[in-house]
Structure formats: structure tokens, C-alpha cells
Amino acid sequence: MLKKRLIFTVLVLTLVAVTAGCGSSHKSVQTKHSNDQSAPIQQSTAANKEQPLAPEKNPVGDIPDSQVFVKYISNQGGYELKVPEGWARKIRGSDASFTDKFDGIEVKISQSAKAPSPESVKVDQAATLQKTGRAVEIKSISEVTLNGGSAVLIKFNSNSEPEQVTGKQVRLDNEEFLFYKNGKIAALRLWAPLGADNVDQWKLISNSFRWL
Numbered sequence: 001m002l003k004k005r006l007i008f009t010v011l012v013l014t015l016v017a018v019t020a021g022c023g024s025s026h027k028s029v030q031t032k033h034s035n036d037q038s039a040p041i042q043q044s045t046a047a048n049k050e051q052p053l054a055p056e057k058n059p060v061g062d063i064p065d066s067q068v069f070v071k072y073i074s075n076q077g078g079y080e081l082k083v084p085e086g087w088a089r090k091i092r093g094s095d096a097s098f099t100d101k102f103d104g105i106e107v108k109i110s111q112s113a114k115a116p117s118p119e120s121v122k123v124d125q126a127a128t129l130q131k132t133g134r135a136v137e138i139k140s141i142s143e144v145t146l147n148g149g150s151a152v153l154i155k156f157n158s159n160s161e162p163e164q165v166t167g168k169q170v171r172l173d174n175e176e177f178l179f180y181k182n183g184k185i186a187a188l189r190l191w192a193p194l195g196a197d198n199v200d201q202w203k204l205i206s207n208s209f210r211w212l
Helices: 003-049 118-123 125-132 199-208
Strands: 069-072 080-086 088-092 097-100 104-109 136-148 149-159 171-181 184-193
Touching: 003 171, 003 199, 069 199, 080 097, 080 104, 080 199, 118 125, 118 136, 118 149, 125 136, 125 149, 125 171, 184 199
Parallel strands: none
Antiparallel strands: 069 080, 088 097, 097 104, 104 184, 136 149, 149 171, 171 184
């Protein structure tokens, strides 16, 4: 009888020890899993952060008053506009860009069921610029009337893309005009080093945009 009680006691103590060990092991796995979840998010946030550059003291980037402009027509995109003659061109379907050093013009076509408004642009296009652009600072969002019709204008500053050879970056002044017609948005963006004087040239370019 005594022998049976002794065996029973040993079995109970063994079962308690095993149960306690399993509970302790399960708790440590949960803690490790929680730590692994947070680490990649913190690293991703830090990697995407870029500080605004100081403006150039003597910025180059003025488009000369003598600059000749030529008409560019996109049959696929269904629009036309005037661009500086001699600038490098990149055409991708309905999208087009024209660049010269740190100056540039870009048109991107997208689909939309509704025409943009300053309110919708604030939570859509402007928010996207801040998330995906380089140290973007939105200055203003307004509705404007141009020769080609009404548009929503976003004015913002950003850092440039690094120059391919030297890696140099500058602070940019940007204006993006959002034109709408028949379910399509044409985003016309103009940029130049912050402080450059291109008021008249940018006015000419933005007023030359037409839907075909």
C-alpha cells in the first residue's frame, strides 16, 4: 500500500513540473514574436526619412528669356503643351518628361471618376507626395483658371533626385497642375532649384496645356 502511494506521489509531482515547464516555454515564444513584429516597422520608418536640404545660395536653373519653345503632342495621352527646345525627353506611353540639369517638366496621366478639388487633393495627391516624395513640404493647394481650363495647383518644395554622376542634390521649387477631362487627370509638374526665377516661363508652359 505504501509503495502504491509513493508511486502516485511521484507521478503527480512529475505532471506538475511538466505543466509548469510548458507554460513558461509558451510565454517566452509570445514575447519573442512581439519583438520581431516591431523591429522591421521601426527600421522601415527610419530608412524612408529624408531631411529638407538648405536652398542654394546662388541657384542656377533660370530658363533663359531667349529659350525657344516647341509644341509636344501626345496622341496616346490626348494632350499637348509647349516645352523648351533641346531638353532631354523620356516618353513612356501617355506620360512624358523633359529635363535639363535640375530643371524639369513632367506629365502623368491617371484615371479618376471625379474631377479633383482642393479638398480631395489635400487627402489624396498631396498626401501621396508627402509619403513618397523626398522631404516634401506642401506650401499651398488652390484652384486656378488657365488657358486650357481650370486646374488644381499644388505648390511644394522637395529635395531633388541625386545626380547620377556626382550624387548631388538640391532643394527644389515645384508646381503641379491637375487638369481633368472625361475620367482622366493630367498631372503637369514643373520644377527648378528653389530661388530660380522662372515665373514667366512656367506661366507660358502651364497655359499651353490643352486636352485634344
